[in-house]
Amino acid sequence: MQFPLGSLVTLSLLFLVTFSLLPYYVHANIGSSWRHAAHNMLGGGSDKLTDLDSHRPLFTAGPWNHAHATFYEGGSGTFGGACGYEDVVKQGYGLDTAAVSTVMFKKGETCGACYEIKCVNSPQWCKPGQPSIHVTATNLCPPNYYQSSDNGGWCNPPRQHFDLAKPAYLKIAAYKAGIVPIHYRRIPCKKHGGIRFTITGNPYFNLVNVWNVGGAGVVTGVQVKGDHKMKHWREMKRNWGQRWETSAMLVGERLTFRVRASDGRYSTSVRVVPKNWRFGQTFEGKNFP
Structure with missing residues (x-):
């Protein structure tokens, strides 16, 4: 993996968010x-x-947008970190999941969103035939302000970025690439x-x-x-x-x-x-x- 710092920060988020689970607030009127x-x-x-x-009308696929994708290591018990999913495999999401950048995560409001992703404009690194994958947003890729947004700080605002679970990333791009340009769109969740x-x-x-x-x-x-x-x-x-x-x-x-x-x-x-x-x-x- 070419971006160990971003990966470690993403994986550590699961442990950080647990400190928020304290009983507070009494809610009033709806x-x-x-x-x-x-x-x-x-x-x-x-x-x-x-x-x-x-x-x-039923929810339908949205327009295609441009972004980039990297990947991070982990497992079924960590890929759901910031969204609170305890085991993404047992809970039906599989390993085709993604940690999304801050502007996409929206303080957890995007958790559960489904996306179609294609590796594009990189013949050297995109898998042949440009296959697409369907992933679910289950985690946050936090910003790394110690690196510029075009050189390591891929999840810094205002970038739209997907830090894919490694198994999902390898379906569309080569491991050595580290980062690839993608097209993505929201799709209905089945x-x-x-x-x-x-x-x-x-x-x-x-x-x-x-x-x-x-x-x-x-x-x-x-x-x-x-x-x-x-x-x-x-x-x-x-x-x-x-x-x-x-x-x-x-x-x-x-x-x-x-x-x-x-x-x-x-x-x-x-x-x-x-x-x-x-x-x-x-x-x-x-x-x-």
Whole structure:
């Protein structure tokens, strides 16, 4: 690898972000857009949770853009670092993943986005036939201000850059190249099964990892409600990546989650968590088409 510093920084991020997992903040009212989406639950306890997105077109591939790609070493337990994915293989992302530069990462808002990438304009280093790969953004490639953005500081703002997991990079370019020009575009995420909700924390601080999200792939908001003491929606706050927090008392409640994607569509998973749930368990809900 020709860029050991950037790789080491990216890999170390998984350990740094864990210090953010402290119980803090008590959340109040949900925003007006969420109130509209939730219909105010039509009486507070209705099970008729209609997703208000039937009028929205399905997420489709976007335009092609120009950027560059490098690669970094790691494994299934590290390639999901800054997004909070514990094991990208077990969670369905495989090793075709990428750490994206700061301007693309957007403080975790891009976690879960799917991209098509092609190596271009480099006959010496691009694999023959210019194959394309599909990758998921699961990590952050942090800036390196000790190096210029055109000589080692590839992930410095305002560059758009992909630091690919090594197995993904080797599908499109030669190892010796180190860095190659690429074309990329956002594409829909194709997933097997429903959205997964993994609940960790304690009775006073709940942290939910939202993963295996189809469609746009990017989660921009999460709400949760119970059916006993917590009958009204509570908006969750992004803690880091795709881990969402709330201090609401969820223990003993049958839980319903509502997920908002970056394309404005909603997915409501009604009572997917039984009232006898335990911390550390994962539950499957409704996915986006």
